[in-house]
Amino acid sequence: MPWRKRTTTGQALSAAAIHGVLLAWCALALFPLYLVVINGAKSRRAIFNDPLKLPTSDTFSAKGYASVVGNSEFPLYFGNSLVVTSVSLLLILLLGAMAAHALSEYRFRGNTLLGLYLIVGIMVPIRLGTVALLELMVNLNLTNTLTALILVYTAQGLPVAIFIFTEFLRAVSREIKDSARIDGLSEYRIFFEVVIPLVRPVIATVAVFSMIPIWNDLWFPLILAPGQETRTVTLGVQQFIGQYTVDWGAVLAALSVAVLPVLVMYIIFSRHLIRGITAGAVKG
Amino acid sequence: MKTSRGRALDGAVPRKRIGTSRRWHIFVFLAPATVLYTVFAIYPIVETLRLSLLVEVDGSNVFAGLGNYARLLTEPFWAEQFANAFWNNCILFLLHMLVQNPIALMLAAILSIPSLRGAAVYRTVFFLPTLLSVVVVGFIWQLILSPLWGITPDAMKAIGLGSWFRPWLGLESSALITITLISIWQYVGIPLMLFYAALLNIPEETVEAARIDGLNGFWIFWKVKLPLILPTLGLVTILTYIGNFTVSFDLIYSVQGGLAGPNFSTDVMGTFLFRSFFGFQSQSGDTHMGATVASALFFIILIGVGTYLFGVQRRLLRHEG
Numbered sequence: 072m073p074w075r076k077r078t079t080t081g082q083a084l085s086a087a088a089i090h091g092v093l094l095a096w097c098a099l100a101l102f103p104l105y106l107v108v109i110n111g112a113k114s115r116r117a118i119f120n121d122p123l124k125l126p127t128s129d130t131f132s133a134k135g136y137a138s139v140v141g142n143s144e145f146p147l148y149f150g151n152s153l154v155v156t157s158v159s160l161l162l163i164l165l166l167g168a169m170a171a172h173a174l175s176e177y178r179f180r181g182n183t184l185l186g187l188y189l190i191v192g193i194m195v196p197i198r199l200g201t202v203a204l205l206e207l208m209v210n211l212n213l214t215n216t217l218t219a220l221i222l223v224y225t226a227q228g229l230p231v232a233i234f235i236f237t238e239f240l241r242a243v244s245r246e247i248k249d250s251a252r253i254d255g256l257s258e259y260r261i262f263f264e265v266v267i268p269l270v271r272p273v274i275a276t277v278a279v280f281s282m283i284p285i286w287n288d289l290w291f292p293l294i295l296a297p298g299q300e301t302r303t304v305t306l307g308v309q310q311f312i313g314q315y316t317v318d319w320g321a322v323l324a325a326l327s328v329a330v331l332p333v334l335v336m337y338i339i340f341s342r343h344l345i346r347g348i349t350a351g352a353v354k355g
Numbered sequence: 356m357k358t359s360r361g362r363a364l365d366g367a368v369p370r371k372r373i374g375t376s377r378r379w380h381i382f383v384f385l386a387p388a389t390v391l392y393t394v395f396a397i398y399p400i401v402e403t404l405r406l407s408l409l410v411e412v413d414g415s416n417v418f419a420g421l422g423n424y425a426r427l428l429t430e431p432f433w434a435e436q437f438a439n440a441f442w443n444n445c446i447l448f449l450l451h452m453l454v455q456n457p458i459a460l461m462l463a464a465i466l467s468i469p470s471l472r473g474a475a476v477y478r479t480v481f482f483l484p485t486l487l488s489v490v491v492v493g494f495i496w497q498l499i500l501s502p503l504w505g506i507t508p509d510a511m512k513a514i515g516l517g518s519w520f521r522p523w524l525g526l527e528s529s530a531l532i533t534i535t536l537i538s539i540w541q542y543v544g545i546p547l548m549l550f551y552a553a554l555l556n557i558p559e560e561t562v563e564a565a566r567i568d569g570l571n572g573f574w575i576f577w578k579v580k581l582p583l584i585l586p587t588l589g590l591v592t593i594l595t596y597i598g599n600f601t602v603s604f605d606l607i608y609s610v611q612g613g614l615a616g617p618n619f620s621t622d623v624m625g626t627f628l629f630r631s632f633f634g635f636q637s638q639s640g641d642t643h644m645g646a647t648v649a650s651a652l653f654f655i656i657l658i659g660v661g662t663y664l665f666g667v668q669r670r671l672l673r674h675e676g
Binding site (some may be wrong): 085089092093096097100101103106118119123166167169170177185188189191192194196197198200201203204206207222223227229230233262286288290304305308309312319322323326329330333334337338341 | 378380381383384385387388389391392394395396397398399400401402403406461462465466468471473477478479480481482483484485486487488489490491492494495496498499504505506540572593597600601604605608609625628632633642645646649650652653656657660
């Protein structure tokens with residue numbers, strides 16, 4: 072990098088200032104997480120005496136994590152969250168892409184109106200319909216089922232997915248699809264074999280934006296599925312914290328465990344995320 | 356050719372056979388999303404609006420016109436809570452606009468400097484808190500600010516401000532501001548990403564031209580880049596507005612409980628809606644008043660979105676063009 076040599080002291084200083092600001096915010100963002108993860112692995116006394124220190128051989132204690140893992144309910148909560156999040160995500164992506172494909176590909180009466188109708192949910196949060204939604208779920212006999220959550224989250228996630236997919240697909244050239252048509256592919260095969268591979272770059276964006284609010288939601292699990300059997304991790308941790316306020320090790324360990332899956336997903340998707348946002352999500 | 360196909364589909368009766376055979380797949384593609392969305396998103400909202408116009412008399416619903424709204428606005432029990440929650444939401448919104456979004460804009464501006472090293476790492480870290488569950492975030496900050504654990508008091512002692520420490524979350528005067536700062540800590544990543552994406556979309560030539568005109572870093576940002584990302588600023592504003600009225604429930608409920616203590620000082624429309632619908636402790640739940648609070652919130656959001664779409668957005672577009 073020969074041009075680096077030409078950097079003047081002034082530029083070096085401003086670069087240092089810039090990294091100073093960025094690092095300060097990093098510290099602010101990471102410090103609370105650091106505290107939770109390290110203290111979850113310490114003995115009770117060490118948590119209070121040296122909250123900032125890493126666990127040493129003296130202060131290490133796996134009791135906190137053990138009581139979380141040993142708590143027979145946590146694997147269940149995890150399973151529930153996993154089922155709800157992944158099934159909703161799959162439905163959002165598939166149904167969203169199908170609708171967006173139809174809206175951007177075919178001309179039919181009411182196309183624009185239907186398109187607007189389907190994305191109005193971005194601006195009008197579904198939570199406002201909670202009162203009627205609960206009545207509906209009671210009538211359908213779906214309270215305290217994961218199905219209720221999946222249906223609601225799918226309906227909630229569709230507008231954003233349809234919006235992003237439609238914007239993206241409108242910008243894609245028709246030629247590929249038309250040549251597939253000349254090859255005699257049915258409209259369904261065109262969707263699965265041509266369109267799905269085309270939207271792959273924005274799938275990560277839609278997935279992350281849809282997944283976070285579902286995994287972290289407290290409102291709908293609390294209202295639609297608060298039962299022991301259908302609790303999600305978020306609701307489970309909230310209740311767990313309420314019960315175990317004295318057992319700090321366990322609480323901190325529970326918090327760390329609740330965070331992990333999202334972190335893993337984020338690290339997998341983070342590179343695509345920005346690319347997806349810049350590619351089309353915000354342009355419109 | 357495209358237009359003729361479109362016209363043929365638009366309604367010519369003699370071509371019905373071709374029309375329907377061509378249309379079936381459109382229906383198949385659109386129906387599942389439309390049905391799910393209509394039944395579980397639109398219908399509940401419309402039904403909630405309808406429920407707000409009814410009252411329950413001897414177990415059956417009776418039309419009451421705007422009676423519930425009158426109760427909400429005039430009966431002291433409801434009106435006081437409503438005014439308090441709405442006011443707190445306004446403060447929450449203003450603080451997010453004045454603190455969160457400028458921080459996000461500043462960080463995004465720095466991140467988008469082309470020669471910056473390690474931008475990907477910073478970006479990943481900055482977005483991290485946004486991914487966490489509010490339950491986790493709320494509790495982490497409760498611990499950090501707790502006088503019991505002593506992290507904050509000790510840290511403040513270390514820099515000579517020990518006597519300034521207060522249990523901020525527990526004091527009526529500071530609880531709402533503290534909650535807002537926690538929320539900002541968590542959600543700054545969203546406007547940050549939106550600003551960042553918008554800044555990256557500015558063509559290099561535009562910036563280069565300004566540089567040739569003799570503008571330096573800060574002025575390029577202020578005079579060239581900022582006007583170009585005004586539409587994103589509008590989008591961030593409306594997203595902040597909507598989130599402030601709905602999502603703020605989660606954090607406040609996790610940290611302060613359904614009563615949004617101390618003494619309702621952190622009560623917002625979300626927690627108020629939750630209590631009016633489900634009841635809480637001594638107060639019993641009321642479906643119709645719950646629906647009324649939700650509908651009031653619906654109109655508040657509608658006013659915001661309407662202002663955004665017809666006013667701000669249009670002016671911004673004109674500005675841009």
